[in-house]
Amino acid sequence: xxxxxxxxxxxxxxxxxxxxxxxxxxxxxxxxxxxxxxxxxxxxxxxxxxxxxxxxxxxxxxxxxxxxxxxxxxxxxxxxxxxxxxxxxxxxxxxxxxxxxxxxxxxxxxxxxxxxxxxxxxxxxxxxxxxxxxxxxxxxxxxxxxxxxxxxxxxxxxxxxxxxxxxxxxxxxxxxxxx
Amino acid sequence: xxxxxxxxxxxxxxxxxxxxxxxxxxxxxxxxxxxxxxxxxxxxxxxxxxxxxxxxxxxxxxxxxxxxxxxxxxxxxxxxxxxxxxxxxxxxxxxxxxxxxxxxxxxxxxxxxxxxxxxxxxxxxxxxxxxxxxxxxxxxxxxxxxxxxxxxxxxxxxxxxxxxxxxxxxxxxxxxxxx
DNA sequence: GTGTTCATGTAACACGTTACATGATTGT
DNA sequence: ACAATCATGTAACGTGTTACATGAACAC
Numbered sequence: 001x002x003x004x005x006x007x008x009x010x011x012x013x014x015x016x017x018x019x020x021x022x023x024x025x026x027x028x029x030x031x032x033x034x035x036x037x038x039x040x041x042x043x044x045x046x047x048x049x050x051x052x053x054x055x056x057x058x059x060x061x062x063x064x065x066x067x068x069x070x071x072x073x074x075x076x077x078x079x080x081x082x083x084x085x086x087x088x089x090x091x092x093x094x095x096x097x098x099x100x101x102x103x104x105x106x107x108x109x110x111x112x113x114x115x116x117x118x119x120x121x122x123x124x125x126x127x128x129x130x131x132x133x134x135x136x137x138x139x140x141x142x143x144x145x146x147x148x149x150x151x152x153x154x155x156x157x158x159x160x161x162x163x164x165x166x167x168x169x170x171x172x173x174x175x176x177x178x179x
Numbered sequence: 180x181x182x183x184x185x186x187x188x189x190x191x192x193x194x195x196x197x198x199x200x201x202x203x204x205x206x207x208x209x210x211x212x213x214x215x216x217x218x219x220x221x222x223x224x225x226x227x228x229x230x231x232x233x234x235x236x237x238x239x240x241x242x243x244x245x246x247x248x249x250x251x252x253x254x255x256x257x258x259x260x261x262x263x264x265x266x267x268x269x270x271x272x273x274x275x276x277x278x279x280x281x282x283x284x285x286x287x288x289x290x291x292x293x294x295x296x297x298x299x300x301x302x303x304x305x306x307x308x309x310x311x312x313x314x315x316x317x318x319x320x321x322x323x324x325x326x327x328x329x330x331x332x333x334x335x336x337x338x339x340x341x342x343x344x345x346x347x348x349x350x351x352x353x354x355x356x357x358x
Numbered sequence: 359g360t361g362t363t364c365a366t367g368t369a370a371c372a373c374g375t376t377a378c379a380t381g382a383t384t385g386t
Numbered sequence: 387a388c389a390a391t392c393a394t395g396t397a398a399c400g401t402g403t404t405a406c407a408t409g410a411a412c413a414c
Contacts, residue, residue: 004372004373005277005280006373006374008280008284009280012280012283012284012287015284015287020392020393020394021393021394021395022392022393022394031283032280032283034274034279035274035275035276035279035280035283036273036274036275036276036279036280037273037274037275038374039374039375039376040375040393040394040395041374041375041376041377041395041396041397042373042374042375044394044395044396045395045396048395068381068382068393068394069392069393069394070393070394079287082284082287082288083287083288083289084288085281085288086281086284086285086287086288086289086292086293087288087289087292089296089299090276090277090278090280090281090296090300091277092277093275093276093277094215094216094402094403095213095214095215095216095274096214096215096216096272097214097215097269097272098184098269098270098271098272099269100213100214100215100334100337101184101187101188101191101211101214101215101269102264102265102269103330103333103334104191104210104211104214104330104331104334105187105191105194105261105265105330106265106330106333107326107327107329107330108191108194108258108261108262108265109261109262109263109264109265109266110262110265110266111330113265113266114265114330117268117269120268121269147286148286150286151282151283151284151285151286151290151293152283154282154285154352154355155279155282155283157348157351158279158345158348161344161347161348162341162344162345165340165341165344166337166341168340169336169337169340172336173333176333183400183401185401185402199364199365199366200365200366200367201364201365201366217402218402218403218404219365219366219367219403220367220368220369220402220403220404220405221401221402221403223366223367223368224367224368227367247365247366247409247410248364248365248366249365249366273374273375
């Protein structure tokens, strides 16, 4: 039984602190947003399966409140599996970008509509950029776990520069349309 | 029956010239490589389905050779569907990048292995960059279909700048590791 | 004569999302 | 009171890849 890539974010984030499925979803959305995503439909069955494999385990729940909440922590075995996975060559996954596809075939439809798609996407990119820069600023001053912060900032650096480059491209596209 | 996104590259590329399934696969690999990909397992059933819907049709085959080869062309109806699809808001698909995931969790394993993954990926990016620039140069001097070439070059422009940015980031990462 | 490219197609599998079902807690 | 958020989980669906099956033509 080989480890599924979808469970890596779970193992990885549980090295930061014990978390519930719901927490993990949030953490993935906030921290891995630039290059990863996962849905509840995958997360919860994964947690179950990782428990069965002994890679994570459920904490004694602090059920002072009747609210059901399962908190998991990573096991030593889980840490080993994560370290092994990092060694393996990364699988390159096909990228699929509908906006670019619309751009590529713009002449077969209404090019001005494609320009508008671009503008909308540019706005979303601006929001992301602001968020990434905020996270990066927060990480710059972190004293706890500077080793983790180091690598987090490396991925953020790519996110920031790619997003800036993308915004610049959108501007160029819009300018080009003004001819 | 709504149109599947997977069939858009087929419709789009058939506006350039009639092609077979095999030709289309090649064309997708060469021209849409930066932002799209499709496997035979999806391509052939799609061709069948598009024929049934009347969006493409099979040409009279020139069976001088006994070699079986089916060439398709886009219909007026197909062109309409393509134009309609371009108008719709693009669906943003989640990106998944294993290298970035390894980078993010590098401190939980062997960071030097991640550096090596980066270097390898950098080499592949260099190859792509050279290819993109070659295609762009070829398109610059194209006299036929300048309207198509215009949009093709726009997508290429993003591909080139994103790839350059990525290579720069790889270099920064490697430099950072030398500390 | 051997390997590569051309060429089409199917079936099984893996992956991932969406929608649904359920209900407590918190903020306004 | 009402909405939003917290919280877990399943089932159905859709999408996409891999492996397999088959064979001709061409280059060396």
